Amino acid sequence: MGKDFETAVLLDFYGDLLTDKQAQTLDLYYNEDLSLAEIAEPLGISRQGVRDSIKRGEKQLHDLEETLGLVKRFRDVKSDMVEIGEMFDEIRNYIQTFIHSDKLSAAVDKIAEKLDAINDKL
Amino acid sequence: MGKDFETAVLLDFYGDLLTDKQAQTLDLYYNEDLSLAEIAEPLGISRQGVRDSIKRGEKQLHDLEETLGLVKRFRDVKSDMVEIGEMFDEIRNYIQTFIHSDKLSAAVDKIAEKLDAINDKL
Numbered sequence: 001m002g003k004d005f006e007t008a009v010l011l012d013f014y015g016d017l018l019t020d021k022q023a024q025t026l027d028l029y030y031n032e033d034l035s036l037a038e039i040a041e042p043l044g045i046s047r048q049g050v051r052d053s054i055k056r057g058e059k060q061l062h063d064l065e066e067t068l069g070l071v072k073r074f075r076d077v078k079s080d081m082v083e084i085g086e087m088f089d090e091i092r093n094y095i096q097t098f099i100h101s102d103k104l105s106a107a108v109d110k111i112a113e114k115l116d117a118i119n120d121k122l
Numbered sequence: 123m124g125k126d127f128e129t130a131v132l133l134d135f136y137g138d139l140l141t142d143k144q145a146q147t148l149d150l151y152y153n154e155d156l157s158l159a160e161i162a163e164p165l166g167i168s169r170q171g172v173r174d175s176i177k178r179g180e181k182q183l184h185d186l187e188e189t190l191g192l193v194k195r196f197r198d199v200k201s202d203m204v205e206i207g208e209m210f211d212e213i214r215n216y217i218q219t220f221i222h223s224d225k226l227s228a229a230v231d232k233i234a235e236k237l238d239a240i241n242d243k244l
Binding site for chain 1: 138139153190195196199202225236
């Protein structure tokens with residue numbers, strides 16, 4: 001069973017709709033990177049029990065995304081933002097190379113910082 | 123009972139988690155702008171019945187946002203994007219007024235278009 005990044009993202013978006021126990025098991029597995037055995041032991045259940053629980057939780061998360069599509073909606077915005085960042089970097093380089101305006105460079109740097117801050121949130 | 127824009131947004135995000143009937147009633151009320159009586163008649167229920175159903179649906183939508191906070195997450199990005207748009211407009215004006223570079227103006231216009239397209243999605 002691979003620990004895919006996709007499930008971690010879905011957990012971040014929809015985890016609070018799972019039961020506490022379900023969310024906790026998935027959190028330990030995907031975010032804390034514990035093994036099935038490490039999760040099973042303190043709960044007094046089998047590795048297979050943990051595996052089944054994780055599989056059920058994953059299915060719920062994927063079903064929620066299938067229904068709501070909000071991760072996809074966010075990703076669409078993120079991919080547009082990456083494109084804007086690239087276009088913006090070209091402008092920034094052009095200004096630095098050909099225009100030599102301190103005022104313009106400072107304003108452009110400020111937007112670049114803001115773009116980075118948004119991308120960190122997405 | 124006021125038709126608030128907030129519920130329409132919540133319905134757009136989370137409506138697919140409601141029952142079909144619940145989602146349909148809210149859609150008719152908030153998106154199609156029908157009156158309680160207009161919704162009640164074809165369903166063969168009372169205006170009060172429709173009102174109660176809408177109230178219940180609204181509560182479910184607000185509870186979902188309370189739990190998941192994805193509308194807020196989107197809004198945070200949107201408000202950052204508005205800020206970037208404003209900063210960018212200043213640069214655009216500065217370039218048009220002081221720099222007079224066709225190449226730079228064209229590149230800046232292209233980003234401005236892309237920013238508008240993203241804002242339409244948010």
